Structures are given as C-alpha cells and as structure tokens.
Amino acid sequence: MTSKFHYDLIALVIFAIVIAFGVPALMNYDGFELNTFARYLALAIASMALALSWGTAGLLNLGQAATFGMGSYAMAMHLKLRASDGLPDFMGWNNVSELPLIWVPFESLAFTLLAGLLIPAFIGGLTAVFMFRARIAGVFVAIITLAFLVAFQLLVINQQGMTGGQNGLTGLAQLSLPGWTVDPYSTGFYYLVAGCLTVALAIGVYLTHSKFGLILRAIREDADRTRFFGYNVATYQTAIFCLSAALAGWAGMLYTMVLEFASPTYMGVSFSLAIVIWCAVGGRESVIAAALGAIIVNMLEGRLSDVFVEGWHLMLGVIFVLVVMFMPRGIYGVITETAKRLHHPKRRHRKTDLQSSSTKQLETGQES
C-alpha cells in the first residue's frame, strides 16, 4: 500500500516536472503549440475525474460531459457578460429583454469560479443520491447517467434565450484576474492549466490512497460485503460522484478559456464517450494514467489528422480496438505488469484480482 503510494507520488512529481518544464521547452514556448497542449491538459482533468469514479469506485459515469459542460458554461457566462455592455447579444435575437435571473450572479468572478465547481457537484450529487440510495449499480449507472446527459444537452439547446442554443456562447471576453488578463496563447495561461491539472492529480492520488479510497475499492469489489462491515455504501459513492463532477466542472471552465467559446457539443454523447476512451487507454485504476491517456489520445488525434487527413478517424478507431483487445487495463496495466515481471522474473504472468474481477464484469455485464 505505502510503497504503491510512493510510486504514485514519484510518478506525479515526474509528470508535473515534464508538463512544467519538458513540454514548454520542447515546444519552444510557441503560443500556438502551448495553447494546443493546454487544451489536452484541460481534457486530462476530465479524464482523471472519471478515473476517480470509474477506476476507484467502479461507477462508470457516461454523463461526465454534462458536468464538464456545466463548468464550461459557467465560465462562458461570466466571460460573455464581461464582453457585452448590457444584455448579451444572443438574448436580443431571441427576444429576451431582460437579463435572466440565473445569469445575474455570474457578473462576479468569485461566484463563477465557485459555481463552476459546486453546480456540477450538486447536480452530480443529486443524481447520485437517487441512484445509490436505490442501490443501482453496474451497467444501470451507465445507462442512467447517459440518459441524464442526453436530456441535459437537449435542455441546454432548447433554452436558446438563456444558453445560445445550438451555437453556444461565443464572442467571449478574456478572463481578467486581478492584475492579469488571461491570454490563451500565453505561457502564463499554459502554466495555469498545468498547475490546475497537477493540483487535481494530487487530490486524486491522495484520495485513492486514503482510507476513503480503500473503502471505495472495497465497494467496487463487493458492495454487499462492504455494507455488512457497516459502511454506508451510498454515502461513499455519492461523495466520489460529487467530487468527480466538480473536477469535471473545473476542466470545463479551463476548456472554455482555451477555446474561447462554449458549445453544446461539449455535453454531447460522443464527447462523453471520448472521455471514457481516454480513461481506458491510460488505465482507469490510476488518475495519473488516465490523465496521460487523455493527453496521448488527443495528441495522437492531432498528429494523425495532421499527417493523414484522409483516414485519421479510421486509424484512431483501429487503435482503440487494439488497445481494448490487447491492453484491457490500458497503459497503466502494461507498466505494472512489466514492473511485476521485472521484480519476479521467475513467476509466470498472473492476472491481478482487479483484472479478473473486471473481466468478469465485462462478461456478465454487471457488478455485484
């Protein structure tokens, strides 16, 4: 346990050093490259947030994009108000004559930052309470969260007067913090995102190795047994769900700043599934691996589409299929297996408990 904690700490430090010094140096501090990479880092937060609920607690949340979108819209609402004198333009087009009540507090930066974390956490918590009190588990969590995502996206698109509908929120100002106007092409902005990711990862690493994380893993392996030990399973599940939602909201806020607009496609099904893919490629058992997965897949996507305009989608698809077939635990699985074999060269390759249990889950389609 503790030695594993040490490994994770070392990995975290190496990761932080690489994104803080290695990456910018490799990119010659070029504004465009840093901006592109900052986008990957923001997405990495969404991916590691999913790893917390999926990898640690076994709750596959297919609605991660909904909470990501909430954070993204919170930030966009603030920046839109900053960019417009009086009513935001799209409201005029939709015959809205007064600033809707829900928009008013977003004038304040402090409120926006809080709302970007707490609203996703609250909504995530609300769905979690209903699900986990009713002891819903396994594939049904995925279905319910997916349904929630679809409904939420429809709602956002339909409330055009408040959300900008299909076009989303565009024409945003740049965020102005005290003494600093955040230019998304600046090195400073890159460090802001990199710093956020590192903090998020530190929280994730700490949680997974705390007693809280241990109980979550126990719940993942056998919820009933954990319940009989006297733990309130639903409370633990709700807590990790809230936290994961808040982190996703955080990622969404940064994402809006990188791309300078918020779009309902950020809460689309395909985006949500993409997060699952990043998480799976990196390895859902480790938050660092999940973050790495997001960065690698997005970089690969960027480079592949650059070199092969014609077939990059197809190639990505093939890569994902290969990963699922030959690396079911993602990059993290490969690393731990290799490390194990190096330590015990004589022992035959053995599957870990986790893997056998997760394979069982895949086969039966549900968890205990």
Next chain:
Amino acid sequence: MKRRDFLGGVGAVGTASVLSAPSLLTTAGRAMAQGNDIPVGLLFSLTGAVAVVESTLHNAALMAIEEINAAGGVHGRKLRPIIEDPASDPATYADRARRLMIRDKCVSVFGSYTSSSRQAVLPVTEQRKNLYWYPTLYEGRECSRNVMYGGAVPNQQQDVLVPWLVENFGPRFFMIGNNYVYPKEENNYCKSLLSELGGEVVSEEYVPMGHSDFSSVINRIRSEKPDVIFATVVGDSDVAFARQYHAAELDPEKMPVFSLTRSEVEVKAIGGEAAAGHFSSAPYFMGHKSPENEKFVEAYKSRYGGDQVTHFVSEAAYFQVYQFKAALEKLDPANITPEAIRDAAVGLKLKAPQGEILIDENLHTHLWPKIGQWQSNGQAEVLIQSEERVAPKPYAAYEGQTCTGEGLVKA
C-alpha cells in the same frame, strides 16, 4: 490523394503510418517549406454529420484552386491548399483553424457550413487578423471585419420572394423551421416584411434539429390551410419533412412549400417526385442558364462524377476562391497579408455562375436572388430572377443598426 482512395488502401495506410512515425513526433507536419507557394486553408468537414454537404463545398473550393494553379497561379505563384478535416465538431473546428492560421500561416481559410462552426472559428480569426471565407447563407446580424460572407443574408433571400408570395399565393403564412438561430432570424425578418405587406402568420413552429416526425405539423397544416408554407427546415429534417408531406398527399398545387434552405443536395435525398412542385429561394440553382454556370457544372461533373450536383453553397465556395485570386492579383506580391487581401477584395466584381457579383464594403456579397420550382428530375426551373443585384443588409431586421466598412454602426 483523392478522398475515397483510402478505403482501398487501408493496408498501405498501416505501413505508411509506421514509416512516417517520426513525423508524428515533430511539430513540422506537412505544411512547412515549399518556398514560393501561397498557403490557403480548406476547413470543411470530410467526416461526421455535415460531411454530406461540406464535402461538396470542399470539392468545389479545391476544384477552383486547382483550376487557378493549372492556369499558372497568381503572379506566377501557386496556391497551396492545406486541407484539414474538422469532423463536424465545433471544438475541432477551433483547433484546426488555429493550426491553419497560426502554425501554417495561411493567408486565408475557406470553410464551414453551419453557423456554430463559423462561431467556433471566429475568436482565432479575429485575434490573429486572418481572413475566413464563409460560403453559406446565414442569418445575418454579424459584422466581422475578418470574415468574407459569400452566401445570402435574410434580405437577399426574402426581399424578392415574400412580396411575390403575397401577390401570387396569398397573405396567410405558416412558418416551420428547426429550433435554432437561423430559422428564427429568417422568420423575424419575414414577419417584418409581412406587416408592411398586410400578411399574417397563422402559425410559427420550431422542431428540434434532426427531428424527423412531422405528422403533427402536417396535420396542423391540413387544418389551417395556409396560402404559403414558409420553411426553414435544414438537412435531414427537411428531407423527412418533404417526404412525409408528399406521403400525406398534400398537393403542391394547392399548398406549396417555399424553402429557404432546400438545395439540389436535399432534393437528391428527398427524391425528385416528392420534391416536385415545391419552391426554393436562392441566388443560384444548378439549372440556371449562364455560360459561367455551364462551365462550372461541366467541370464539377467531369471531375467528381456525373451524378453529382452543384448548389447555392458550393457555387459560393467556388466563386470565393476566384474572388480571393482576384484580390491577390491587385496586391503587391511581396506584401500579401490577410488584411491587405480583404481591403483589395472590397468592391471587386466577378462573373460568377449566378451572375456578376460584387463584394460590399461590409464584406458580404451582392447577389442575384432567384426563385426556382423543383421538377421531378431533381432540378429547379428558375421562375423568377431578380432584375437587379441585391445588396446585403445583415442587420435589415434591426432598425438603427447597419454593418458598414467600419464595422457595426448603431444609430
């Protein structure tokens, strides 16, 4: 490499990906070097939801670029198209636009069909003072100094159409559109025209994007018996609407649909028989008779296949490249910047397939509105052609606001 070739060469792609692995790691990509060429970006989705339409825009723009290069380029320099596939996703549009404008240093980017993708590209375009050539008809009410708008705005689609409708069909309008900004804005403008002409709106309905069940809408049309069905339904929804309208045996003779969005592409999907008898308003139809259009259609068909169609957006994607070329020719070859191209483009006249067009100082295009009636062969017969070129007024529905050469002016 042609777009469809890759399916035949998956194995080759696999090998190629191994061979070119180093290029995956460098940031250089395929854009660098090649000396004297003029880099232009093509940003049309080749995959995803809007690929059906956008790939035709891509084809038309690429054809124009290659025609120009075959004729010797501009000032002896070739145009070098840098192709990106934003996969119908706004975030990917933003990402690829950055690549084209910042890294590849394109002096102009041609792209996109939907408003949401244009909006996604706008921040980087304005910040980097680049030039984005947008060929699609749109809702107006935008006045960027960094976008060249090649499609019609509401006043160019409706100023000829609506009075003609009231006179020839009657004053009772039934509005049906998808629930987003374009249909709402077109309907806003239509209502302001109707109030002057003494028309009335009997019903105004919006269905979600991609909606495909129109039975209740058709029932209401049946009971209301409007004179005019004013449609701003787009894409798959429009195809479903037209087919169900036909299946419900509503007679286009008695209750025709007038669409602002239905082009040859949609009609091809609807089927000629179901589309026949209904109308569209657009500045261009494939069946328009002019020497420029005959040349355009013939070149397009011989290049991409005899069953391909041209339409009012692909025509603009095509002529915008020629506008770009004409602007470049006016410039000193040593001093080509996006803003210089924009300034040179203003006031430029060009013989396009639809007629002689002109770029307004507000960067929108003066166009030739037409009304066409669809025939069972999938082509439109042009019934009405505007007698004069119509100037673009992107803020026509908003009193006191005008888009000028200095940007938006509020009175």
